[in-house]
Amino acid sequence: MPTEQEWTEIARASIRELIGDRRAVVWPEVVALLAEPLGTTGRSINPLPLQRARLQMLREHELTERAGTTRGGRQVVTITLPGTAGRTTTAVAARKRLLYSRYLGWSAGTEAKPGIIGPSLERAVHASLLSAAPVVGYKMLNPSTGQVEVVAGVTLFPPYGPLDNAFLWQTWDSGERVAILVEAKNLRDWVYPGHPELYQLLAKAAYVASANPDIRVVPVLVCRMAQKNLFYMAKEVGFHVIDTKRQLISFRGHGDPDAEEKLAEVRSELGFFDMLTHDGPHKLIANQFTKTLPRVMKERAETWTHVGSLFEEIYREIIAASTTRDRDHSKSELRDAIKQINDLGLSW
Numbered sequence: 611m612p613t614e615q616e617w618t619e620i621a622r623a624s625i626r627e628l629i630g631d632r633r634a635v636v637w638p639e640v641v642a643l644l645a646e647p648l649g650t651t652g653r654s655i656n657p658l659p660l661q662r663a664r665l666q667m668l669r670e671h672e673l674t675e676r677a678g679t680t681r682g683g684r685q686v687v688t689i690t691l692p693g694t695a696g697r698t699t700t701a702v703a704a705r706k707r708l709l710y711s712r713y714l715g716w717s718a719g720t721e722a723k724p725g726i727i728g729p730s731l732e733r734a735v736h737a738s739l740l741s742a743a744p745v746v747g748y749k750m751l752n753p754s755t756g757q758v759e760v761v762a763g764v765t766l767f768p769p770y771g772p773l774d775n776a777f778l779w780q781t782w783d784s785g786e787r788v789a790i791l792v793e794a795k796n797l798r799d800w801v802y803p804g805h806p807e808l809y810q811l812l813a814k815a816a817y818v819a820s821a822n823p824d825i826r827v828v829p830v831l832v833c834r835m836a837q838k839n840l841f842y843m844a845k846e847v848g849f850h851v852i853d854t855k856r857q858l859i860s861f862r863g864h865g866d867p868d869a870e871e872k873l874a875e876v877r878s879e880l881g882f883f884d885m886l887t888h889d890g891p892h893k894l895i896a897n898q899f900t901k902t903l904p905r906v907m908k909e910r911a912e913t914w915t916h917v918g919s920l921f922e923e924i925y926r927e928i929i930a931a932s933t934t935r936d937r938d939h940s941k942s943e944l945r946d947a948i949k950q951i952n953d954l955g956l957s958w
Contacts, residue, residue: 621662738891793807829849
């Protein structure tokens with residue numbers, strides 16, 4: 611198994627080769643092609659060593675980053691190798707800025723249209739839950755749209771916003787009621803144990819658990835890509851992770867007849883091969899709710915009660931952190947506190 615330094619050197623060589631072949635790239639394109647299962651290189655280098663390599667190469671002037679403004683007014687940074695400036699590289703960089711700006715429009719929205727990537731996963735999760743509910747016996751709290759502001763008599767706003775979904779389940783063996791709180795994050799970024807959006811879910815779940823101790827709670831995060839340490843953390847803290855390894859997108863109601871053609875360009879030219887159009891239930895997500903979650907529910911609920919539910923204040927600190935350093939400090943506090951409870955050598 612390569613050491614951290616060896617992974618960084620592998621990443622540096624791979625980045626150099628990739629940009630040499632493609633002339634100009636945006637960073638998410640590098641991650642998609644070098645780190646992800648559907649990437650073309652088969653390197654499977656995690657984003658962290660890739661980012662370490664990027665920073666080293668920038669310091670040592672082995673990479674050149676330039677910010678350019680697209681026609682839509684977005685600032686997009688492209689990366690090239692030094693000494694490769696020319697008409698072809700300039701044209702490729704402009705094309706990459708255009709395509710990534712298009713992706714950002716689908717993600718964050720524009721003045722004319724709201725973003726569609728986040729809601730696409732939320733709808734897929736809701737449709738999958740509707741198909742799973744009668745199979746397992748889940749009671750959906752909002753079968754109409756999914757979004758939930760009140761769970762077991764606990765109102766989430768204030769201090770928090772609504773959940774993307776939530777349901778109740780009376781367990782088969784003990785008859786205990788369990789509240790499953792669901793957030794869907796359709797991000798291109800991999801979700802690591804330090805990712806701030808994870809703690810939005812954990813803080814809400816801790817708040818519900820403390821306000822209603824008569825009910826068990828299990829937080830569930832649905833995302834595109836989860837780094838393996840997040841699964842270790844989930845088991846040790848008491849939540850569940852579903853990673854789809856697909857970025858589902860629905861153009862329903864978007865009003866763009868050329869949307870599929872534009873998506874094909876983004877997929878092929880930026881390497882976002884996991885971006886797939888989808889409507890309705892998703893088989894992987896539905897299977898997680900019908901098969902996997904019931905199997906681990908009791909263990910996760912027990913762990914959440916005795917471990918994860920105790921740290922709402924630290925979760926809020928992580929959410930509010932203005933710098934990576936502050937967030938890492940709060941995460942270290944969380945790890946230390948959990949170690950005192952379960953005496954484990956935490957792997958995240």
